Amino acid sequence: MDFPLGTGTVAVDLSDREVTVATPTGGEAVDVREAATTAVANPHGSPLSARVDPDATVAIVVTDVTRATPDDVLLDVLLDELQRIGVAREQVSVILGLGLHRPMTDGEIEDALGEHADLAENHDPDATVEAGTVEGCPIELNETVAAVDTVLATGMVEPHQYAGFSGGAKTVVIGAGGESQIRYSHGPEMLGRDGVRLGRIENNPFREFVDEAGDVVGLDFSLNVTHGPAGIMGASAGDPRAVVADLAGTAREALSVEVSEKYDAVVAGVGAPKDANLYQATRAATYVALGANNPLREGGRLVVPAALPEGAGEGTGEQRFYEWLSTADSAAELYEEMAQGYEPGAQRAFVVARVLREYDLWVTNSQHPAVVEDCLMHAAETVEDAIEPGSSVLVVPDALNTLLV
Structure with a gap:
């Protein structure tokens, strides 16, 4: 084999x-662009046009090289929708959500984002500002993201050891955050709590912390996908919590093996x-x-x-x-x-x-x-x-x- x-x-x-x-059943693959476009047009909650002012500055936080997310397509779909609303390309910044991972190389950025690579910057966890607190923990946010009017994010909803499933607010809170919330959320006290485990988002303290921190940093809209052996199995957009719940359901059905x-x-x-x-x-x-x-x-x-x-x-x-x-x-x-x-x-x-x-x-x-x-x-x-x-x-x-x- x-x-x-x-x-x-x-x-x-x-x-x-x-x-x-x-071997899980694997679900069925979808056309990523078609699924993402449909998701943005039919989001959880209000549409992007109701959340973004045409004159707004926008930051889109995308995943890094450790995630197999089709960020080139997702970013293209979001930029097309922003342009339709009246937001010019020059008003948009793209931040690579590294967390504490290494910076991506120019070649990796081009491979990941294609024609939109010129918009991207590597997140620097040492260049953050405090956006608020959750459970007494200061929430630090990338300076570029903190300075804009509207925050969007891509993401991959896949099984995650602590969050149950990744995606949603995690792309911004961890990917574009500072050491403070990473130390707190990934520390032994949090990881030892009941409910913090693979495949569980309900009553999961880690997931709840990330979601609340997403509210603090002002994440307005997520466009996420989920994947399995067959490829990308679905896309979902809108309110981050609903997006994760939606795609986690798809993933569980496709990936579970008794x-x-x-x-x-x-x-x-x-x-x-x-x-x-x-x-x-x-x-x-x-x-x-x-x-x-x-x-x-x-x-x-x-x-x-x-x-x-x-x-x-x-x-x-x-x-x-x-x-x-x-x-x-x-x-x-x-x-x-x-x-x-x-x-x-x-x-x-x-x-x-x-x-x-x-x-x-x-x-x-x-x-x-x-x-x-x-x-x-x-x-x-x-x-x-x-x-x-x-x-x-x-x-x-x-x-x-x-x-x-």
Whole structure:
């Protein structure tokens, strides 16, 4: 069978193991431009024309290279609608919602935004202003976004470890925010609250915090999509909360797979863009082990084929992730230490440590096996090398877009 690896695949032979494959139904793909145009014309809440004055300055926050969002098409649809309303292109700024990830290169921006790349600027988390507070936490906002009259956002509504599903206000609050709200929302106290988990948006404290912060920063209108194995499965626009709820429903129906047994090993596929670095690729393992239904037996192992051309990752958050894991003596000690607090961006190390306390994590086929070994994980050349013959194996070809229930 083939597993995603980078932008391609790698062939894996598990014929001497007992294999079960968890493949969601996947839904049906839609034409992105058509679906986005229809969504903007029929939004949740009032139309864009009622929210934007023709003389207004507008900021559109888009996703970064870690999300497989068709931002070129979504941005084109939004700019067309703004032009129809009377908003000139010169009145619009586009901010790349990096959060604490590394800046995108000029080439990546051109690939992501096409003819609209000239409008874009990388978000700088050190160049923010305070927009208000939520739960006593200062909400910091990108200076360009804070200065405009109207704030719009694109986004990908996909399963998310903390928010349940990403998208909605998260693109602006985290992507174009400062360390303050990232520290608070991704800290051990928040991540330990009941309801903060993969696939859940109702009664999820993380999701509620992000949504309230979206009100504070003045997010006026979202245009989001959701995707699965078939491709982009739908688009939704308008009020951010309603957009997320709408597309989360589509995603749940398409991505859920029932699992009733426990397995010796789970192979979790990830592929590009998430396997660019170890920080992102470990999502595949934590989504499996910390989801609604953990399919691993006690002492089982997780196996993630990942290219890792960037090693641990190049952004502030990725480097903090690497520093915590690479200097730790054990997962148990690391988890206990991080439970006392950590810097924004390091939360992925905390979540990974939580999993590593119970399971071995093997990363295969990577360009940086030494980085993997530095981080309390195991490196192997192939998936076959990481799984003992005779093992019972659950294969999840697209772990980031599969909900095990």
